[in-house]
Amino acid sequence: xxxxxxxxxxxxxxxxxxxxxxxxxxxxxxxxxxxxxxxxxxxxxxxxxxxxxxxxxxxxxxxxxxxxxxxxxxxxxxxxxxxxxxxxxxxxxxxxxxxxxxxxxxxxxxxxxxxxxxxxxxxxxxxxxxxxxxxxxxxxxxxxxxxxxxxxxxxxxxxxxxxxxxxxxxxxxxxxxxxxxxxxxxxxxxxxxxxxxxxxxxxxxxxxxxxxxxxxxxxxxxxxxxxxxxxxxxxxxxxxxxxxxxxxxxxxxxxxxxxxxxxxxxxxxxxxxxxxxxxxxxxxxxxxxxxxxxxxxxxxxxxxxxxxxxxxxxxxxxxxxxxxxxxxxxxxxxxxxxxxxx
Numbered sequence: 001x002x003x004x005x006x007x008x009x010x011x012x013x014x015x016x017x018x019x020x021x022x023x024x025x026x027x028x029x030x031x032x033x034x035x036x037x038x039x040x041x042x043x044x045x046x047x048x049x050x051x052x053x054x055x056x057x058x059x060x061x062x063x064x065x066x067x068x069x070x071x072x073x074x075x076x077x078x079x080x081x082x083x084x085x086x087x088x089x090x091x092x093x094x095x096x097x098x099x100x101x102x103x104x105x106x107x108x109x110x111x112x113x114x115x116x117x118x119x120x121x122x123x124x125x126x127x128x129x130x131x132x133x134x135x136x137x138x139x140x141x142x143x144x145x146x147x148x149x150x151x152x153x154x155x156x157x158x159x160x161x162x163x164x165x166x167x168x169x170x171x172x173x174x175x176x177x178x179x180x181x182x183x184x185x186x187x188x189x190x191x192x193x194x195x196x197x198x199x200x201x202x203x204x205x206x207x208x209x210x211x212x213x214x215x216x217x218x219x220x221x222x223x224x225x226x227x228x229x230x231x232x233x234x235x236x237x238x239x240x241x242x243x244x245x246x247x248x249x250x251x252x253x254x255x256x257x258x259x260x261x262x263x264x265x266x267x268x269x270x271x272x273x274x275x276x277x278x279x280x281x282x283x284x285x286x287x288x289x290x291x292x293x294x295x296x297x298x299x300x301x302x303x304x305x306x307x308x309x310x311x312x313x314x315x316x317x318x319x320x321x322x323x324x325x326x327x328x329x330x331x332x333x334x335x336x337x338x339x340x341x342x
Contacts, residue, residue, distance in 0.1 A: 001016070001017060001018075001019050001119060001120040001121055002014060002015075002016060002119065002120055002311050002312070003015060003016075003017050003057045003115075003118060003119035003120070003311070004057065004058055004059070004118035004119070004311055004314045004315070004333075005017070005055035005056060005057050005058070006044065006045060006051065006054070006055060006056055006058045007054050007055045008048065008051065008054060009045070009046065009047065009048040009051075010045065010046070012045055012058065012314065012315050012318060013055070013315070014311055014312050014314060014315065017057075017119075019120075019121050020115070020121060020122065020123035023068060023069070023070035023071075023123060024070055025070050025071040025072045026070055026071070026072050026073060026125055026126055026127070027070040027073070027123055027124065027125055027126065028066055028068070028069050028070065028073060028076055028082075028123065028124060028125075028126045028129055029066070029067045029068040029069075029121060029122075029123050030064040030065065030066060030067060030082060030084070030121065030122050030123070030124065030129070031064050031065045031067050031120065031121055031335075032062050032063075032064040032117050032119060032120060032121065032122055032335050033062075033063055033064045033065060033081075033138035033141075033142075033334075033335055034062065034063050034064075034138035034139045034141065034142040034308075034332050034333065034334050034335065035059045035061060035062035035063075035116075035117040035118055035142055035332070035333045035335075036059075036061035036062070036142045036143060036145070036146065036172075036330050036331070036332055036333075037059075037061075037314075037317065037318075037321065037330070037331045037332075037333065038060065038061055038146065038172070039171060039172065039173075039258070040060075040109075040258065041058055041059065041060075041111070041318075042318060042321055042322055043258060044058070044112070045058075045318055045322075046322060050109070050112045051112070052108070052112060052113055053112075053113065056111065056112060056113075056114075056115060056116070057111065057115035057116050057117075057118055057119045057122070058111045058112075058116050058118045059110075059111045059116035059117035059118035059119075059333070060084065060086035060109050060110040060111040060112075060116050060117065060145065061084075061086065061117070061142055061143070061144075061145040061146060062083070062084050062116070062117025062118075062122070062142050062145075063081070063082065063083045063084070063132065063138045063141035063142045063144070064081075064082060064084075064117075064122070064138070064335075065079060065080070065081055065082070066078055066079060066080040066081075066082060066129075067121070069126070070126075073126045075126060076126060076129065076131070080131050081131065081132050081133070081134040081136070081138075081141070082129040082130060082131055082132065083129070083130050083132050083141050083142070083144040083145065083287070083291055084110060084117060084122070084124060084128055084129060084145065085110075085127075085128040085129070085130065085145070085287055086109050086110050086111075086145050086282065087101055087102060087104070087107060087109065087110075087128075087282055087283075088107070088108045088109060088110055088113055088114060088128070089101040089102075089104035089106070089107055090104055090105070090106040090107075093105035093106060099284075099285070100284065101284070102152075102281050102282040102283060102284050103281060110124065110128065118311065118314060118333060119311075120311075120335055130144070130287055130288050130291050131291075132144065132291050132294065133294075133295060135295075136294055136295060136298065137298065137302075138334075139302075139305060139308060139332045139334065140294055140298045140301050140302065141291075141294060142332060143176075143294070143301050143330060144287065144290050144291045144294060145287070145290075146172050146173060146176055146330070147176050147180075147290040147293065147294070147297075147301075148283040148286040148287040148289075148290035149173055149176075149256070149280075149282060149283050150173050150174075150176035150177040150179075150180055150256075151180055151283065151286040151289065151290050151293075152280055152282070152283035152284055152286045153173070153177055153231055153254050153256040153280040154177055154180050154181060154184065154185075154231070155286065156254060156278050156280050157229060157231065157252055157254045157278055159181075159185060159187065159229045161185075161186055161187065162186055162187045163187045163228060163229055163251075164187050164188040164189075164190065164222055164225055164226075164227050164228075164229070165181060165185065165187060165188070165189055165190070165229040165230065165231065166190040166191075166192065166211070166218075166227055166229070166230040166231070166243070167181070167189065167190070167191045167192070167208070167230070167231050167233065168191075168192050168193075168213070168230060168231070168232045168233065168234055168239060168243055169192075169193055169232060169233035169234035169235075169236075169239075169257060170191055170192075170193035170195065170198045170199045170201070170202040170233075170329070171193075171198075171233060171234075171329060172304075172329045172330050173233045173256055173257070174191070174193070174202070174231070174233030174234075174256075174257075175191075175198075175201075175202045175205075175206075175304055175329045176304075176329075177231055177233065177256070178191050178202050178206045178208050179202075179205065179206050179297065179300055179301075179304075181206075181208075182206040182207050182208060183296075183297070188209065188221070188222065188225070189206065189207070189208040189209070190208060190209045190210075190211045190218070190221055190222075190227070191203050191206070191208045191209070191210055191211070192210070192211050192212060192213055195324070197327055198326075198327070198328070198329070201303075201304070201327075201328060201329075202304075202329075205300050205303050205304060206300070209221040213239070213242050213243070213246065215246070218246065226248035227246060227247060227248060227251075228247060228248045228249070228250055228251025228252075229247075229251045229252055229253075230243050230246075230247060230251075230252075230253050230254070231253075231254040231256065232253060232254065232255055232256065232257055233256050233257045234257045235255075235257030235258045235259035235260065236257070236259075237259060237260070237261045237262070237263055240253070240255070240259075240263060241263065241264075241265075244265075244269070244275065247273075247275055248273075249273040249274055249275065250273075250274050250275075251274075251275060251276075252275060252276035252277070252278055253275065253276070253277055253278070254278045254280055255277060255278065255279050255280065256280045303328075304328055304329040304330055305328060305329070305330050305331075305332055306326045306327060306328035306329065306330060306331050307328075307331055307332075308331075308332045308333075308334045309331060309332070309333055309334065310333070310334065311333055311335065314333060317331055
């Protein structure tokens with residue numbers, strides 16, 4: 001079968017490899033229909049930060065069709081359409097026993113510690129699969145995992161009714177967070193990104209106001225209201241400091257982007273202005289809820305897809321995305337012959 005395997009920093013290859021071997025008890029074989037390229041895929045390719053085995057089939061945002069179930073699997077049958085959970089958790093540590101699988105002491109991710117979805121077939125534990133509506137376009141279904149990440153961030157912040165909220169960074173997670181806020185929150189939503197085209201796209205799809213990180217822009221967008229809540233999906237240290245400086249007292253900043261570097265921060269500023277910093281890692285139990293939301297969000301999600309590619313084009317697509325040459329939010333690898341829709 002065709003698969004894209006990461007060997008080392010800057011080295012991903014599309015190859016013909018053997019299909020996954022005999023299924024272990026509790027595992028399921030999936031014919032991959034569509035897989036999304038995540039920013040963490042690109043980060044790992046560029047830095048090697050999470051390379052723990054080589055080569056490894058990359059990709060953790062994917063949807064497909066159940067081909068075979070292993071011993072002891074009763075919740076799925078051949079032909080079920082499913083999406084994958086990206087989190088490979090141990091189930092035994094204190095965090096897992098408390099239900100916090102996203103902060104498992106031994107947490108790894110599909111596509112890193114086990115082979116992922118940039119292949120015609122993938123095998124995963126049944127506990128990492130969620131069934132979805134077979135009428136759903138697989139490209140939309142493949143966006144369930146990042147939608148769950150965005151939903152977790154939005155829910156963690158718990159923004160009070162009517163309050164304005166700023167989303168900084170209109171990449172996939174920031175854009176999806178803005179989309180969710182436009183549906184789940186009743187206050188003004190502001191979006192900001194240094195890529196003006198991408199910010200305009202997200203604003204147009206979500207109905208948010210497109211702003212820049214300056215007082216005048218906020219004043220014009222909010223008509224004098226105070227901005228107390230923000231979600232950062234950039235991880236940029238300079239941006240984080242600028243956002244904190246703009247926040248009014250009594251609010252919070254949610255951090256969901258991968259950062260490089262450290263913040264030089266006086267904690268007294270947080271104390272005296274009662275500003276909370278909220279860290280968000282992957283998602284907790286939101287994936288089934290995100291899957292259930294997909295049909296209602298499908299039209300908007302389709303507008304955020306940059307392009308669909310064949311697996312053979314993945315290495316060149318990595319280079320294009322790292323160069324910043326995407327006009328929309330998400331690139332999808334499509335395995336057309338594995339689709340299953342009525």
